[in-house]
Amino acid sequence: MRERALIADLLAPLATHRAARGLTDDAAVWLPPLGREVVLTHDVIACGTHYLPDDPPSDVAWKLLAVNLSDLAAMGAEPVGVLLGLTLGGHEDDDWLRGFVAGLGRALTHFEVALLGGDTVRWGGAAVLGCTAVGQVPHGCALGRDGVRVGDAVWVSGTIGDAGRGLAVARGEAPHDKRLLDRYRRPNPRLALGRALVGTATACMDVSDGVLIDAQRLAAASGVGIELDLAALPVTGDCDEAERLIRATAGDDYELLFTAAPDAELAALATAKVPLTRIGRVVAEPGLTVLGAHGLITPARLGWEH
Numbered sequence: 001m002r003e004r005a006l007i008a009d010l011l012a013p014l015a016t017h018r019a020a021r022g023l024t025d026d027a028a029v030w031l032p033p034l035g036r037e038v039v040l041t042h043d044v045i046a047c048g049t050h051y052l053p054d055d056p057p058s059d060v061a062w063k064l065l066a067v068n069l070s071d072l073a074a075m076g077a078e079p080v081g082v083l084l085g086l087t088l089g090g091h092e093d094d095d096w097l098r099g100f101v102a103g104l105g106r107a108l109t110h111f112e113v114a115l116l117g118g119d120t121v122r123w124g125g126a127a128v129l130g131c132t133a134v135g136q137v138p139h140g141c142a143l144g145r146d147g148v149r150v151g152d153a154v155w156v157s158g159t160i161g162d163a164g165r166g167l168a169v170a171r172g173e174a175p176h177d178k179r180l181l182d183r184y185r186r187p188n189p190r191l192a193l194g195r196a197l198v199g200t201a202t203a204c205m206d207v208s209d210g211v212l213i214d215a216q217r218l219a220a221a222s223g224v225g226i227e228l229d230l231a232a233l234p235v236t237g238d239c240d241e242a243e244r245l246i247r248a249t250a251g252d253d254y255e256l257l258f259t260a261a262p263d264a265e266l267a268a269l270a271t272a273k274v275p276l277t278r279i280g281r282v283v284a285e286p287g288l289t290v291l292g293a294h295g296l297i298t299p300a301r302l303g304w305e306h
């Protein structure tokens with residue numbers, strides 16, 4: 001399929017938002033509502049690094065959107081639209097592209113975001129798929145990483161480590177488990193939670209590289225320290241300390257890690273699907289401290305780094 005056909009026949013029908021101008025102009029034109037700030041983020045996923053060549057193309061489209069919307073969720077923003085940078089390789093034939101666009105359409109509808117534009121190129125290597133997500137927040141309401149205060153409680157949404165286990169399933173290294181595969185292939189950005197945390201959380205970020213390394217980054221951004229209780233980490237099923245460390249460093253969770261005053265009322269923000277768990281506290285001494293059953297633990301690694 002030629003680039004023109006992909007755009008005109010498959011992508012343009014998805015670009016229904018007025019701002020996209022039917023994908024017939026050089027760029028999208030969007031007027032943010034009065035009193036709103038525009039929130040912008042860009043994340044790339046590469047075949048072999050972030051997803052597997054055999055992952056269904058519709059799930060790859062979902063993941064591309066989800067990892068970007070997760071960054072908007074972390075900022076407390078409401079998503080508006082996305083621009084896609086599709087650098088395709090030899091593996092992405094017409095069937096793959098049709099599957100990708102079908103999944104893209106479903107994901108756009110599910111997340112209520114507009115396709116605003118993008119670019120498509122072919123090259124000889126593995127596919128590299130970029131996405132710019134555009135969101136909005138009421139003026140001054142964006143959540144940041146630098147608002148953590150000494151004495152705050154540290155919270156995380158959902159469960160940690162299931163996506164990492166899903167990757168093992170996808171690689172054929174663990175028995176088939178649809179739920180875990182979905183956690184890896186179809187992350188759920190915590191958009192409603194992120195927006196609900198505006199005004200309550202002192203700081204927020206999403207967990208993509210592993211909850212330990214991301215907690216270290218959150219603490220560093222605020223010039224404070226974070227103490228995490230490994231036993232408090234929300235995991236699926238029973239697991240010992242060694243397994244908890246694996247789950248805490250696997251990454252791909254796309255949960256929200258946030259801080260709030262110790263007496264902040266958060267129970268009302270939790271749901272059956274997205275529980276909230278208090279996993280630690282903020283201290284003055286900078287750095288990350290991991291506490292196990294027998295005291296301090298020094299993990300060999302904290303998470304994923306490129």
Ligand SMILES: Nc1ncnc2c1ncn2[C@@H]1O[C@H](COP(=O)(O)OP(=O)(O)O)[C@@H](O)[C@H]1O
Nearest residue numbers: 040041042043044070071074205206207208209
């Ligand atoms: N190549 C780049 N050019 C400009 N900014 C970048 C680049 N890579 C990362 N950033 C910015 O650095 C910050 C941290 O990026 P990253 O660690 O990828 O965060 P996240 O995990 O939220 O995606 C973000 O504000 C991101 O926009």
Ligand SMILES: Cc1ncc(C[n+]2csc(CCOP(=O)(O)OP(=O)(O)O)c2C)c(N)n1
Nearest residue numbers: 043048049050051052208209250251252304
């Ligand atoms: C095939 C494959 N191997 C390994 C991983 C694990 N992995 C790759 S990148 C990554 C971290 C998240 O990606 P990154 O580009 O750092 O996202 P960002 O922090 O920028 O949101 C993880 C856990 C994976 N998702 N897929």
Ligand SMILES: [Mg+2]
Nearest residue numbers: 042043044071
């Ligand atoms: Mg990034």
